Amino acid sequence: MFLIRDLVSARTWLAMTQHLSGLFLGFVAIFIVTFGLGFGFGGLFFALAGLPLLGVTVRLAHWFARAERARFALFTGARIPAWPAPGAPGRVGFRSGIIPRWRTWSEGATWAELGYALLRLPVSAAAATISVTTWAVGLILLLLPAYGAAMPSGGPTIGDTVIRGTHDLAASVLLGLLLLLVAPQLTRGLAVADGALARRLLGPRRDLAARVTELEISRERVVDAAEAERRRIERDLHDGAQQRLVALAMELGRAKARFADDLDAARELVDQAHVQAKEALTELRNLVRGVHPPVLTDRGLDAALSGLAALCPVPVDVHVDVPVRPKSSVEAVAYFMVAEALTNVAKHSRASHAKVVVEGHGYPGTLTVMVSDDGIGGADIAGAGLSGLADRVSGVDGRMSVESPSGGPTIIAAELPCG
């Protein structure tokens, strides 16, 4: 039943349109790309005049690829993910807008798009020929009884045999019917195959897709980490400074009430309030440092880390060699990594000594951060602190490793790309 329905279904005829329009577009594309590449590369031998022509050709091939993705979406419903445009993140751009850079020619995307433009014509030609022929032969055979008798020899001839008579005609009609039933499936099947080819050439490589998945996961983790951080700040403010200020206001309120009759008691209450106020200040200061230390922005890692080391109860050697300041997001991750690692050193390691080494390599290059101690080891990598740290590191595309055999020592290291 569906075989008959498919004869008139929109999908079938859209697929046919796909083949026929591909034929036309392929003709234009092959002409432009052959001409562009031929004269472009040929032109290189005489002067550099070929370069802009090559640039235009690569651009045109890219625009053609974009148009093709739209055409596939329209006629076959297939969605093909796009390569980035030349010059967009992930793809090499052009010098002064039109002259291709050397690296353009080592990009898979460039060759895939050019190759696709060349392949469009032969592929569409084959698909269109097969589809149209099947339909046409089917119709011719099916309708043979209607016009066969009117032909000069009384019917079409195969060699010396003339096809006429009930028996021959019945076979012809049956064969025509069969071909017509097959034709829609063939037309659609070829469109699907065409789509697969286009996806292979026009869709990004699989490693790119894997990278997208990885980025999606890491983005999610960074968002979660930020959320957890916000909750921590809220909790710290609520349990710390806010409670102290409440207590302070209370003491002052009581002191106010006492001033009239009991001066000594009032004075004592004011003293207590004074202490509360100072403790609230200390807590707020530590909280601010934990959120983002101002000195990190003003003076960079060396200054900020030496402040951090001074606050650590375990003696810490700090060695910072960063010739060029990395961008602030990388600095912040390095800072918080050292902060978290030193907190762990102080809390769990029972170490007598810790060492922080931060080095910048190349420009923009990478920043390596290492925190080691001579403690008992056994750090919990899955714990909130270290896993949160790993999330932050992956948020800037860095890699972190934790070595902490039980018995020690513990070494936490990270490599952060600065570019």
Added chain:
Amino acid sequence: MRVVIAEDSVLLREGLTRLLTEAGHEVAAVAGDGEGFLRAVAEHTPDVVVVDVRMPPTFTDEGLRAALVVRDRWPKIGVLVLSQWVEERYATELISGRPHGVGYLLKDRVADVAEFLDALTRVADGGSALDPEVVAQLLARSRHPLGELTPREREVLALMAEGRSNAAIADTLVVGGGAVEKHINNIFTKLGLAPGDRDHRRVLAVLRYLGT
């Protein structure tokens, strides 16, 4: 003493002005940013200035840079820098080469009025006042081994670095003046520093030693 204050928070500016006036000092001018502050200093030539590190327009280290300008252009004016947080690096920049008449304290210290006024006076007189937190950072980041010092000597070294006089150190540690003298001499001997006669020279020696 005549004082010029640079502080962008109105609340703190008023509070400081009141505190200083009540203590018998004269607040010649108050400013809310670095430029206005430098103009006020040029106009009034005070004995001492109180500067907040973080001020408009950049809200980073405007105040510190203004303080450095005052230190270089008017060496006689004491410079006391206040900050919501203290950093060894800022202290180093402020003190480098000339630890006379400079101070660097946490804003919190203002709450202990008597100590704060004492520090201000010290700075105005050409002494120094470093926040204990800064000193702790300097000691932690010291480029020399302090291992030979006894715990008590380390305490004395820290107090010295804060800019305190022998008498003040003796008071803080609840010991006699002679004992403090002895500790100090031991420290200088162990660290190989020439003993100084005046407070600020001692501080200079200590800070040099700590690597500023």
